[in-house]
Amino acid sequence: MLRVFQRTSRLSRAPRHPCIQSAASPTAQFLPVDLQSPLPVWGSAQFKVFCQNLHKETDGHRPSPAAAPERRPFSRLSGEDLDYFRTILPGRTITDPDLVESSNVDWLKSVRGSSEVVLRPQTTEEVSQILRYCNKGNLAVNPQGGNTGLVGGSVPVYDEIILSTSLMNNILSFDNISGVLTCQAGCVLENLSQFLEEQDHIMPLDLGAKGSCQIGGNVATNAGGLRLLRYGSLHGTVLGLEVVLAGGQVLDCLATLRKDNTGYDLKQLFIGSEGTLGVITAVSILCPRKPKSVNVVFLGCETFEQLLRAFQLCRGMLGEILSAFEFLDSECMRLLKTHLKLTNPISDCPFYILIETSGSDPSHDEQKLHNFLEEAMTSLLVSDGTVATEESKIKALWSMRERVTEALTHDGFNYKYDISLPVEQIYHLVTDMRQHLGNRAKSVVGYGHVGDGNIHLNVTSAARDPALLAAIEPFVYEWTARHHGSISAEHGLGLKKRNYIHYSKSSQAVALMGHIKTMLDPKGILNPYKTLPDHLR
Numbered sequence: 029m030l031r032v033f034q035r036t037s038r039l040s041r042a043p044r045h046p047c048i049q050s051a052a053s054p055t056a057q058f059l060p061v062d063l064q065s066p067l068p069v070w071g072s073a074q075f076k077v078f079c080q081n082l083h084k085e086t087d088g089h090r091p092s093p094a095a096a097p098e099r100r101p102f103s104r105l106s107g108e109d110l111d112y113f114r115t116i117l118p119g120r121t122i123t124d125p126d127l128v129e130s131s132n133v134d135w136l137k138s139v140r141g142s143s144e145v146v147l148r149p150q151t152t153e154e155v156s157q158i159l160r161y162c163n164k165g166n167l168a169v170n171p172q173g174g175n176t177g178l179v180g181g182s183v184p185v186y187d188e189i190i191l192s193t194s195l196m197n198n199i200l201s202f203d204n205i206s207g208v209l210t211c212q213a214g215c216v217l218e219n220l221s222q223f224l225e226e227q228d229h230i231m232p233l234d235l236g237a238k239g240s241c242q243i244g245g246n247v248a249t250n251a252g253g254l255r256l257l258r259y260g261s262l263h264g265t266v267l268g269l270e271v272v273l274a275g276g277q278v279l280d281c282l283a284t285l286r287k288d289n290t291g292y293d294l295k296q297l298f299i300g301s302e303g304t305l306g307v308i309t310a311v312s313i314l315c316p317r318k319p320k321s322v323n324v325v326f327l328g329c330e331t332f333e334q335l336l337r338a339f340q341l342c343r344g345m346l347g348e349i350l351s352a353f354e355f356l357d358s359e360c361m362r363l364l365k366t367h368l369k370l371t372n373p374i375s376d377c378p379f380y381i382l383i384e385t386s387g388s389d390p391s392h393d394e395q396k397l398h399n400f401l402e403e404a405m406t407s408l409l410v411s412d413g414t415v416a417t418e419e420s421k422i423k424a425l426w427s428m429r430e431r432v433t434e435a436l437t438h439d440g441f442n443y444k445y446d447i448s449l450p451v452e453q454i455y456h457l458v459t460d461m462r463q464h465l466g467n468r469a470k471s472v473v474g475y476g477h478v479g480d481g482n483i484h485l486n487v488t489s490a491a492r493d494p495a496l497l498a499a500i501e502p503f504v505y506e507w508t509a510r511h512h513g514s515i516s517a518e519h520g521l522g523l524k525k526r527n528y529i530h531y532s533k534s535s536q537a538v539a540l541m542g543h544i545k546t547m548l549d550p551k552g553i554l555n556p557y558k559t560l561p562d563h564l565r
């Protein structure tokens with residue numbers, strides 16, 4: 029039964045919510061490191077401390093032999109190379125093994141490279157000098173942003189030189205009239221959001237990893253996130269890029285215009301190229317005005333069909349103020365409760381929806397939301413729910429969705445699938461996978477961006493289990509191709525999925541990608557072993 033949706037929401041009457049407490053406590057996000065369970069919050073400041081200690085704690089996973097390609101014949105780093113790097117980057121050529129190690133391992137601790145050096149340029153000119161030198165000497169390079177990727181794209185596979193953008197963190201300009209922000213690639217997404225907040229604007233993208241991920245990495249992976257339904261993908265919001273090509277040439281496409289129809293739109297090539305075609309050094313991006321009124325509702329549904337009907341109703345009744353329509357299943361809720369001690373703010377249901385509205389007129393928005401909720405309730409599409417209009421409560425409800433990834437890492441080894449499908453199909457993948465795996469998996473969960481037709485299917489096991497992996501793949505990819513979906517909606521292909529590209533792209537398209545790679549990076553030094561299948565090296 030739906031009892032709320034008046035101004036005094038159920039959430040505001042309830043005793044203090046555990047997830048509100050954890051969000052407010054500065055120490056609550058720090059978790060000790062252990063492979064099986066605790067990881068620091070994806071976007072937390074403690075993420076960096078965690079990384080620094082990582083080499084002492086991980087079990088040194090390498091990609092499974094099936095996933096690991098052979099090392100290509102790149103040069104090995106020499107003392108002479110290090111001397112050169114120290115000349116151009118004094119104090120920013122990092123060889124301390126403890127510091128380098130944290131950049132060798134991905135956030136999931138599923139891929140570990142063996143690089144001996146991290147370079148930290150501050151300027152585009154320094155990036156250009158590095159690449160010119162590496163290209164000449166046939167040294168492979170792994171461009172790295174916040175290292176929050178989920179497909180093994182952000183870390184070296186072997187001994188590639190790590191080129192970190194973390195010191196390229198200056199905001200270059202912001203135009204309050206057009207809303208165009210121009211900044212260096214290493215700006216952390218959350219810092220950009222905070223800066224824009226003061227200018228009465230917001231970033232057009234928002235991710236669970238916002239506290240660590242960098243805008244250059246976001247663009248390089250074409251990150252989707254929680255606001256895509258409203259503001260579209262980075263292919264639309266990024267107006268310009270500055271990119272350093274493999275040979276060190278600086279490609280200046282850093283336009284700030286909404287419209288520019290002069291020839292090929294070259295920047296699009298680099299959006300989602302995962303650092304394989306060039307190193308993004310600066311970004312200009314169109315930022316929306318900060319909405320004056322934001323509301324979040326958290327609803328329960330008995331079936332996925334009802335959830336879809338609620339989505340349809342929502343699109344019709346909320347229209348222009350709808351800014352997110354996300355979901356999680358009851359298995360996700362179980363993991364949130366078990367591992368993060370988050371409390372379900374409503375009664376237990378098979379499915380949960382999080383709807384966000386963002387608009388410019390609080391009373392208009394509330395009225396629309398009220399009408400939608402009344403209709404959803406009377407037509408029995410939702411069985412329970414709660415609404416939040418205050419910022420702290422909005423954050424608490426959002427954490428039920430944003431922290432599922434974190435909860436999963438505490439459940440064991442994670443197998444992650446990020447699938448785009450016609451929206452009415454998305455949950456069938458989860459039910460079919462559960463049936464297919466039987467009791468071989470510990471958990472099989474589904475959550476994600478209903479509004480974008482994007483489901484995050486995650487499977488866990490107590491420890492890394494090659495037999496389980498063989499049961500999941502290629503089953504999941506065949507299923508996706510059969511239903512005309514994409515095997516990567518927003519996380520990219522990285523190291524882990526590169527050889528499955530043909531499930532979503534024609535052979536002509538993959539071959540053309542190979543030609544483009546060869547043209548832009550003839551020696552293949554940029555992020556090798558990623559994105560493109562092995563036969564195209």
Ligand SMILES: O=C(O)CC[C@@H](O)C(=O)O
Pocket residue numbers: 178236253429430433444445446476484485486
């Ligand atoms: O961990 C995942 O599978 C999804 C992560 C992220 O894309 C999300 O939407 O929360």
Ligand SMILES: [Zn+2]
Pocket residue numbers: 252253476477484518
């Ligand atoms: Zn996602």
